[in-house]
Amino acid sequence: MPFGKYKGRRLIDLPEEYLLWFARKDEFPAGRLGELMAITLLIKTEGLTKLVQPLKRP
Known part of the structure; x- marks a missing residue:
């Protein structure tokens, strides 16, 4: 995420409530x-x- 409270997080790691x-x-x-x-x-x-988790880079 390039801005805001969750700047620096991967999109898949954002809370569902934030996206909602x-x-x-x-x-x-x-x-x-x-x-x-x-x-x-x-x-x-x-x-x-869970389908996306194996695609995440360490």
Whole structure:
């Protein structure tokens, strides 16, 4: 995450509530970051986080 309270965290590591806050406000950032945040929220809400974990770099 390039800004805010969670600056420096991977998107998949952001709390679901934080992503939901953006979604409720309908204000994901413009561009690729917003797209990735929306996809991350979908992954989390559908319970698919474990599929992404093996892809994380140490």
